[in-house]
Amino acid sequence: MKVLIALIAAARVAHASCGICNFGRDMEGGAYLHEELTLVTHVEDPPSPETGVHPPRTIDQLGLAGFRLHGFAGWSETIGYHIGLDLGFGATLGRHGGFAYEVGFLPAGVAVRLGTSSWLTLGTGIVASGATGAVDDAVVLPLDVDLELDANRVRVIAWGRAGWTAGSPQRHDGAPSLPFADELEAMVGLRIGHHYNDFGFPTGNGGYLGVAYKEMFGTKFVGLTLGYSIDMATKQHRIGHGESNW
Amino acid sequence: MRALWVLCASCAVFPHTLDMPPNDETTVALLTGSLGHPLDGIARHPWFAVRKKGETHWETYEVGGGGNEEDPFRHHSPYLNPQVEHVWRGEEAERAAACIERVAGDVKDYIEEHYIFYPGPNSNTFGDVVLRKCGLHASLPSTSVGKDWRGWIGGGITSEGTGVQVETPVLGLKVGLKEGVEVHIIGLSFGIDLWPPALIVPFGSGRLGFADR
Numbered sequence: 001m002k003v004l005i006a007l008i009a010a011a012r013v014a015h016a017s018c019g020i021c022n023f024g025r026d027m028e029g030g031a032y033l034h035e036e037l038t039l040v041t042h043v044e045d046p047p048s049p050e051t052g053v054h055p056p057r058t059i060d061q062l063g064l065a066g067f068r069l070h071g072f073a074g075w076s077e078t079i080g081y082h083i084g085l086d087l088g089f090g091a092t093l094g095r096h097g098g099f100a101y102e103v104g105f106l107p108a109g110v111a112v113r114l115g116t117s118s119w120l121t122l123g124t125g126i127v128a129s130g131a132t133g134a135v136d137d138a139v140v141l142p143l144d145v146d147l148e149l150d151a152n153r154v155r156v157i158a159w160g161r162a163g164w165t166a167g168s169p170q171r172h173d174g175a176p177s178l179p180f181a182d183e184l185e186a187m188v189g190l191r192i193g194h195h196y197n198d199f200g201f202p203t204g205n206g207g208y209l210g211v212a213y214k215e216m217f218g219t220k221f222v223g224l225t226l227g228y229s230i231d232m233a234t235k236q237h238r239i240g241h242g243e244s245n246w
Numbered sequence: 247m248r249a250l251w252v253l254c255a256s257c258a259v260f261p262h263t264l265d266m267p268p269n270d271e272t273t274v275a276l277l278t279g280s281l282g283h284p285l286d287g288i289a290r291h292p293w294f295a296v297r298k299k300g301e302t303h304w305e306t307y308e309v310g311g312g313g314n315e316e317d318p319f320r321h322h323s324p325y326l327n328p329q330v331e332h333v334w335r336g337e338e339a340e341r342a343a344a345c346i347e348r349v350a351g352d353v354k355d356y357i358e359e360h361y362i363f364y365p366g367p368n369s370n371t372f373g374d375v376v377l378r379k380c381g382l383h384a385s386l387p388s389t390s391v392g393k394d395w396r397g398w399i400g401g402g403i404t405s406e407g408t409g410v411q412v413e414t415p416v417l418g419l420k421v422g423l424k425e426g427v428e429v430h431i432i433g434l435s436f437g438i439d440l441w442p443p444a445l446i447v448p449f450g451s452g453r454l455g456f457a458d459r
Contacts, residue, residue, distance in 0.1 A: 035288060035434055035448055065431045089417060089431045196283035203284035207449060228449035230284045 028080060028234050029073030030111070030119065032148060034157070036227030037065040038088075038187070038212045046176060046218035058134040060094035062214070062221065064102060068159075070146065072111035072121060077236045082109030082121045084144065091131075098132035106144055116202055116236055117150040117195075127163065135216070138168035140183065148231065150204070153192060157208055157229060160186035175215040184215040187225050203232040261457040262330035264319045272299045274334040274342040276373065276384055277318060279325025287449050290389045291325050292373035293318065294350070296343045307350040307376070309357050309369035329451060331458070332384035345380035353379070365415050365433040366395025377405035385425065387452030388435030394418050 041061045066088030074080030084106035092100045109123030123144040130137035140163040149156040162181040165171040175184040193206015210225040267273050275295045280286040293308035295318040304315050306322070315322070322328060334342045350372075357372045370392035377384055385406045386393040394413050396402075401412035409422015418430030420437070428437035428446055437446035444455025451457070 037436060037447075065429075065434060065436050067432065067434070087432055194283075198283045205284040205287045207287070226447075228287055230288065232284060 026075050027073060028075065028077055028113070028236060029071065030080075030113070030117075030231065030233030031069070031071035032229065032231040033070075034068040034227050034229045036067070036225050037063070038223060038225040039063045040212050040214050040221035040223030042219050043222045044220040058094060058096055058217065059092045059131070059219070059221075061223075062090070062092050062100060062131070064088035064090035064100060066090075066102075070106075070121065070123070072109075072119070074111075078113050080111045080113070082111040082123050083107050084109065084121075084123050084125070084146075086127070092134045094134065096131075096133035098134060100129075100131035100135070102127065102129040104128075104140075104142060104144075106142065109144070113233075113236065115150060117148075117155075117204060117231055117233055119146075119148055119233075121146040127161075136168035136170050138165045138171050140165050143181075150231075153194065153206075155191040155193065155204065155206065155208070155229070155231075156188070157191055157210065158186070158188045160184070171217065174217045174219075176218055176220070177215055185213065187212045189225055189227070191229050193229070199232075201232060201234050203230070205230045259456050261451070262333070264328060264330060266317060266319050267333060267335060269297060269300055269302060271336045272339040272343055273297050274339045274346065274382075275319065276331040276333075276377070276382070276386075277322070277328055278331055278373075278387060278390055279322055279328045280389075282324060282326065286326055288389055289391055290329070290387055290452075291369045292331070292386055292390055293322060294346050294373075294376065295319070296339075296346060298343065307346055307354070309354055309361070309372045312354070329387070331386060332382070334382065342380055342382055345382075346376060349379045350376055364391060366392035368392040368395070371395045374405050378403070381407070383407040385458060387458070388428070388437075388446045388448050389450070389452040391433045391448075394420070394430050394433075394435075 068086045070084035072080040072082040086104035088102040090100050092098055104127035106123035106125035108125060109121055111119050111121040113119045124142055127140040127142045143162045146159040162178055163183040165182045172182050175181045178184050187210045189208040189210020191206045191208035193204055195204045207228050212223045212225045214221040278290040278292045281289045293306050295304040295306050297304045304318050306312050306315055306318050353372055353375050357367050360367055370386055370390035373386050374393040383406050396413040399414050404411050404420055404422050404425050406424045409425040411420035416432055420428040426437055426439035428435050434448035435446055439446055442456035444453040447454055
């Protein structure tokens with residue numbers, strides 16, 4: 001997080017000190033950090049195609065704690081390059097309880113700013129996930145969509161991920177709602193918090209509570225997410241002003 | 247209603263008072279304050295405040311600062327929302343003050359030389375190390391990220407003195423009578439404290455429930 005603050009501050013310093021190149025003057029960007037704990041439990045099992053009975057579940061409940069750190073930057077006031085890092089560790093419960101993890105790096109993406117502190121991002125990269133004794137370790141090709149809508153003290157935080165797995169036949173075709181993907185997860189939450197302008201650019205933070213949803217092995221899971229979120233972004237200095245606000 | 251809101255604003259019910267104790271005895275206090283906005287909800291910084299019997303000023307010990315202050319309980323710039331974690335008084339404080347004076351300098355020098363903002367070693371590692379070196383039984387809040395930094399792998403007795411912990415930068419576990427059960431995931435703390443009862447969370451005051459004693 002300190003690195004992100006420094007990056008945004010550096011862009012501002014670059015604007016102030018580099019009269020010739022103006023490299024950072026028109027730079028726009030933002031970042032958001034979510035620290036969260038998600039607990040989901042199975043709610044619906046698919047019938048086995050051959051026997052009509054439910055196959056044995058390998059997971060009853062799954063809990064993951066970690067963070068999602070994403071950022072975006074560009075020279076457009078509405079579109080930027082997006083990058084993300086997701087880390088989550090926890091445990092599964094059920095027949096095979098054990099350590100669970102989900103680690104993702106999303107170096108390719110695009111962000112569309114819907115306002116100073118609101119944005120829609122699309123990202124892809126590589127995710128590794130698994131759980132000892134329950135979920136085969138696999139590499140997942142993810143397609144991530146994040147939506148953050150700011151309305152003063154209230155902020156809507158939503159994200160979804162469709163995933164295509166490699167290296168684990170067990171995890172193929174496991175998302176009934178998305179026949180073209182292997183796995184699906186999503187969260188919609190509401191943050192109550194504050195806004196600041198302490199670094200010369202808008203920031204905000206607050207705790208949030210969300211509903212989490214997951215499809216894996218054809219099983220549907222629903223649960224809760226409890227988290228804390230921070231967001232920051234440059235001012236969209238050309239919109240409505242004609243020149244830089246920096 | 248307003249009183250209830252003030253009481254619960256930090257998510258920790260019945261926190262320690264921020265009123266300075268009288269100077270009729272030597273006093274040592276461990277305090278934390280939040281970093282500036284927008285990190286105020288997830289990151290805290292500790293400092294030790296030492297005042298000898300009869301004196302009016304406090305000597306503070308911390309990473310990145312330290313010196314002489316009039317009221318480090320309420321004003322310790324640039325940190326916000328100060329929180330008293332523990333206060334030692336009398337003979338206990340005399341011993342604590344002597345130890346802090348003896349070890350804090352070396353610990354601080356080491357931390358500042360090897361400082362890494364996240365996951366550590368950082369100012370919270372300093373607080374935890376001084377607590378353990380001096381045998382001062384107290385805990386830093388879960389939002390003091392870096393308090394459990396023990397290198398790539400490490401473990402031992404907790405700073406509170408009634409539990410054990412095993413730590414790596416990715417995963418860690420602390421279990422103890424006063425500590426409760428605390429899981430550390432990439433520096434974030436989650437857990438349950440049985441007494442005083444609270445959920446341990448990596449934001450706010452670090453607790454949802456009663457303040458630590």
